Amino acid sequence: MPEALEQDYSQTQLHEVTKALSSGMFVHVRRMLAHMPPCDIALLLESSPHKSRTVLWQLVDPDLQGETLEELSEDVRNGIIAQMDPALIAAATEEMDDDDLAEVLRSLPDTVYQEVLGSMDKTDQERATFVLSYEEETAGALMSTDTITIRPDVTLDVVLRYLRLKGELPEGTDELYVVDKENKFLGDIQLATLLTKSPLLTVREVMDNESEAIPVSMGESEVAQLFERHNWISAPVVDEDSQLLGRITIDDIVDVIREEAEHSMMSMAGLDDEEDTFAPVVKSTKRRSVWLGVNLITAILAAFVAGFFESTLGILPILAVLNGIVPSMGGIAGSQTLTLVIRGMAVGHINDANQRWLIGKEIAIGMLNGVIWAVLIASVVALWQWDFTLGLVIAFAMFMNLFAAGCAGVTIPLILKKLDIDPALAGGVILTTVTDVVGIFAFLGTATYFLLP
Structure with a gap:
């Protein structure tokens, strides 16, 4: 069956199961699930709200539960396992690959883990002990012992x-x-x-x-x-x-590459890469509130810096109109550099031998961008307000912020990496703080010095 047709067929199956479940046709759903591959069952579970997911899991054939757990994202799998009896967890993990078994067992609370281990036979207990003897995110945790x-x-x-x-x-x-x-x-x-x-x-x-x-x-x-x-x-x-x-x-490596890509993308927004789309409202709110709180602190810091120039803004209201341009341009330029560097680190392109060259390159780009956009914004503002000095002020601020954005965008992830802090998670917050503070201070500070009588 061609890939496109196969995908359409899978989507049709999923739609039929969802429709039957909402109609209370549980026996029909059980029969349909028995003929679906574990990967499609996993997709159905991940695409279902929390209550429907609980019902669906109870209808999955026990012989398919182990393979289905292997296909689930970590957040969804942990939610399902939390509702399972330890004996059923032990039964579901019997046929699991070593790396998947290790991932499941590591997600269990200690008390549940001990109960699951006690429900296993001696052979599975030895296998569980072996797969957990290697650290997470290493080759040992990825490997399977099934070799010839x-x-x-x-x-x-x-x-x-x-x-x-x-x-x-x-x-x-x-x-x-x-x-x-x-x-x-x-x-x-x-x-x-x-x-x-x-x-x-x-x-x-x-x-x-x-x-x-x-x-x-x-x-x-x-x-x-x-x-x-x-x-x-x-x-x-x-x-x-x-x-x-x-x-x-290679199937394990595909999972690693996909997880790293999702991690980088989701971390930029302060989300867990295994975030469950259909997680309960309170749970999702708690997770997102942490990131929102951090961003609020950075926004308050930027507002605090702007507060030093309250009198300037009162005398020259046009500065309040223009004040958002410089930090915004710096933020975009810095994000471009930050994203490029984080990607380079993820694929192994950046090392100790080429870091200095890369820093020099990004600083040069920041300076060149600073000159180009400083001239452009100065021309626009000078013609708009018929004020050549105001044009020079915002040009200087634009140059300084784009220069700072280039420096910060390349150095922040390198420093965070040396400190064993995830650059994808923390880099964006620090960069935003730098570009906002530098942009506001450079613009309003220069305006206060040159424009006020």
Whole structure:
């Protein structure tokens, strides 16, 4: 089925389920959900208000609940899990991939986690302990231990017979990993190589012994950059002694890239990247109020600076009309630089070697923009008010604020990064404060000095 038709079909299904649910046709909804893939069930849950979501989850087949939980966003999944019995949570996580299992277990309160762990059998308890032994947002937290390993001294024919006996391969398998007797990673062999080379050759003769393995402690952002750079489908994960621990597949990396993009976008507005669109009103209000409070403080600070020049504004009312132009232009220019730098940091383009050059470049851009727009605004104001001095005043303020915006836009995220503070979350607030204060002070301060008698 073509992708466009498949998407339309999924949307039609979702619409029918929603309509049946609102009509109270619960048995019909249960049957429909039983024939829907987990990804569509997850989309339906995320697209439903809180009360409808609770009812829908109760109608999902228990055999599909584990896979559905894997597809849900963190905020929605946590809300559903909070209403589940620990035994049901344990049952739903049985077939989960290791990385998804770790994410679910980490979201549980300690008391619930202990109950869920107690409801698991010994094998699942050991797996849960293992996946939680690695820090969040590292290769260890992303990897799956479901791998196929082979020895270098066997022939390809032996490997093929071994795979036929297994009957199936782990999902996303594009290569087999070669290890020695101590389970040390030696290299890999592509499935294409295995199928096209002579079955009499040994693994050692055809394997890639220069393939790159991912350290288990590497950050997930760096892992994603490696996948992007090398066009990997999967990659092995090793410890400090080169022991093979597991593998990371491209589907997990797609999730990382998507989450990082959402995080940057949502953080600019002070929102959690996993914010539930249909979360209860009070819960959403609490989350957004924090950001609104921070912005109110910055606005009060800007107003406080403007208050120093209250007498100036009273004598020259035109300054109140023009006062918003300079901070606004500085804010836009600074946001352009801030966004560019945050993106460069996210994709790994910015490092210690090129930071000084980048700072110099953005300062130069700020100065050039300052000259261009200072001349333009000075001409407009001078002709509008027939006041050449007023034009020069706003030109100077515009130049200073665009220069400050360029400096702040490039240095703020770099400084925040060194302080281990998320630049996407805090950078915009600090930048707005800088451009507002500098813009108001430069304009009204210069006007007070040159225009008042």
